[in-house]
Amino acid sequence: MIRIEHVSKAFGRRKEVAAVRDASFTAPDGAITGLLGPNGAGKTTLLRILATLVVPDAGRATIDGRDVTGERFAVRRGIGVLSDARGLYPRLTARENIRYYGSLHGLGGRDLDARIDALVATLGLASIADRRTEGFSQGEKMKVAIARAIVHDPHTVLLDEPTNGLDIMSVRALREQLRGLRAQGKCLLFSTHVMQEIAALCDRIVILAQGKVIVEGSATDILAWSGAATLEDAFVTLIGSGEGLAA
């Protein structure tokens, strides 16, 4: 369960660039919550706040009741993050890349091997697991990055634009993976600016523009609320009527 309450964050020497402004929303367990917004809406900043890398200027963010600022390292143990930066170590094999993160999370021995084998199987990495990652395709790299992010079986999974640069087959595989995680009762939050992703996958949608939460709810809630026929229309209407396009 992710809870964000009145969180604000600005960057720059004099805090002149406001990235997130008084944002509040929740992402429940056993559901996929989509963070939808145009470029620069503050999606990545919000995810980084949740990932404990960025400290909010105001407000409070908790994951499973733990404060992301005060209990930073306890929070890290319970979350898996597929961030915007998803570089792998090119001279290590896929398996070694995953194992490194598992070891840093305190796993080891047969438990870790078993966990890696399971991830390799479900993500379809078997044929490339023992190859160095330097020649991997975007889709292959993405799968390894996901495996790395969830190797410690976190209860909460944060994904920043996970489908960027993926072909349709990889996107479908990713969706399957996320649905599998939802079925296990995990809390999933992912950001995107691609409408289809939201429609295909999300139980709940949080629309973000200029650092503010415009609306939060299920797809039907949002359609009803905006009075639009499709989600895309709703998005444009909401952003336009908000501060997005009009500003």
Add this chain to the structure above:
Amino acid sequence: MSALSRIAVVAAKEVRETIRDRRTLLVLLVTAVAAGPVFLFLIFNLVARQADRAREIELPAVNVAQAPALADFLRRNQVRLVDAPANYEAQLRAGDLSVVLVVAPDFAAEVDAGRSATVHVVADRSRDRARTTISQVESLLRAYNRQWGSQRLLLRGVATSVAEPLRIEAVDLATPQQSGALILFLVAYYALLGSFMGGMAVALDVTAGERERQSLEPLLMTPARPLEIVLGKWLAVSCCNALVVVVTLAGFHLTLAYAPLPAIGVPFLFRMVEFARFLVVLLPLVLLMPAILLYVGSRGRSFKEAQANVSLLMFVASVVPAVQLFTQQREPAWFAAVPVSGQYSLLSHVLRGEAIAPSELALSYAIPVVLIIAALGAMARLLSRESALAGK
């Protein structure tokens, strides 16, 4: 999971990744291994050639027929007299000739008349390379002058000591050392250089490289604290650095022990004892350089920027011993505490077979230890700042 095991995990991963980078590692080790033999071979041959040249001088001369006794004296002293070319002055200026002996045309006549006869030593004294030959020729002429004069005195029944109240005998303590001074410098210098260079590529790779490959952010999101990550990386880079230093020194050791080098009377020993002492002296640098390199590497916004900064650092560090060699002055006492400088003078002591006082060694360790703590602490702070993520 303890902090120690996370540090070990980071260190092990960095070492593994470095070993996988075969080409960089190979270049590094081959350079280190080859350094000793190649340098020693070149220097030994240079010194041996210089020694040969010192023994036999080729002296172009003009009008030498005027002074047959002088010519005989010079030949007895291993001087090969040749006819000077007509344009010898131009050749001297151009540096093709070192020195030319010009016997005055009226030499024989002046000698017969019992007056001082003139010989000219023509040379361009601004040329460093000619200097040795010039002074050798001059001292031979002085010796001849003395010999001739004392013969004349003896003929007149006067003791030589009358004309020569002062007898100068040069006792050169540095003589055996002299030919080896350059070698001594090079061995110490190369050992120092090894401790800078060994970890450079790796340090950049695990800092600026990690950032550029976009794997820094995921790493910072693990439960590993920034300081643990920093310590792990430092250990890994220090290991590589130590390996390069050991290999470099082994190259020197083996070359001096077994290679067929020209015999020039090496004025120092590089046995296992010196090998071990070198390692003890170099240890603070082997650990300090990675710490500084890591800090500089993680400050760079890009790999290129980090590389430029590191190169500057390397330049400064590698110039220090050279400056020390050329100033030729006795260093002030506080130099012993300055990293690089202190190590350099300790290494020279070791090569001369002198013992190192524990207090000197402790002094040379003090500043590096402080700097290591400062650099690693600063890097950990850097990584825990939000701006660590920027500039990816």
